[in-house]
Amino acid sequence: MKVYTTDRSNDRSEPERIKVGVADHAVAHAGSTLVTSGLGSCVGIALTDVDAGVAGLAHAMLPAASAEAEAGAHGDGTRTRGNDTNSDVWKYVDTxxxxxxxxxxxAGADRARIxxxxxxxxxxxEFESSAGAVGERNVAATREALEAHSIPLVATDVGGDYGRSLxxxxxxxxxxxxxxxxETHVI
Known part of the structure; x- marks a missing residue:
């Protein structure tokens, strides 16, 4: 895990903007904004603990490693970010x-408040495998993974036939x- 620290003591007026790419993630503290774009069938998963001022955002492409084979497809300014050695972790919802x-x-969140x-x-x-459309499978896998890890899902904006930026x-x-x-929607 790489840790990046930014000294923002001189400029608190604008939050630090941290970009999350496809099959990527970032974790940051209050005073930062996490952004990702190009969400089509992919899912953006935001985990937050407001009391601790910590949040993370992942941009996952596929429900699980086995799904790829089936489809025949392929505050203090401190943050952490994925690296190339474990990038597949961020590619799949279940990991x-x-x-x-x-x-x-x-990074400081209380597990019980996430x-x-x-x-x-x-x-x-229009392409679908016998298991269903990738987007639907990503949403279902996300719900299952969150439930398996006892993380409450408090809001969603899923489905449709259009892309999203977060x-x-x-x-x-x-x-x-x-x-x-x-259209812009806040959850």
């Missing part, structure tokens, strides 16, 4: 959820979703 929960706790917000899981293409305010835990057709 991203527990890994993100661990990193959020390691809440989840989820967005994405669109049906972007902006997570670490301090308030508000997840702002900008939909491809221009």
């Amino acid at each position: 991203a959820v527990p890994a993100l929960a661990r990193e959020v706790v390691d 809440e989840a917000r989820v967005a994405g899981g669109s049906a972007m293409f 902006r997570l305010d670490v301090e308030t835990a508000e997840l702002s979703i900008r939909r491809a057709h221009g």
Whole structure:
């Protein structure tokens, strides 16, 4: 795990903006904003503890490693970020959820206060496997993983046939979703 620290003592007016790529994640403290874009069938999973001022955001592509084979597809400014040696962890929902929960706790969150917000899981293409559309399977896998790890899912913006971009305010835990057709929704 890499740790990045930014000295923001001179400028508290604008939150630090941390970009999360596809099959990636970031964990940050209050005073930061986590963003990701290009969510189609992928899911954005936000885990937050407002009292601790800690949140994490993962951008997962597929429900589980076995799903890839089936489809024939392939505060203080401190934050942590994935690296190339374990990037597959962030590619799959079933491994991203527990890994993100661990990193959020390691950053200071209380395990009992962590809440989840989820967005994405669109049906972007007409292609479906016998197991169903990837977006639907990603949403179902996310719900299952959160339940298995006793993390309450407090809000969702899932499904549809449009892309999304996310902006997570670490301090308030508000997840702002900008939909491809221009509408913005906050959960």
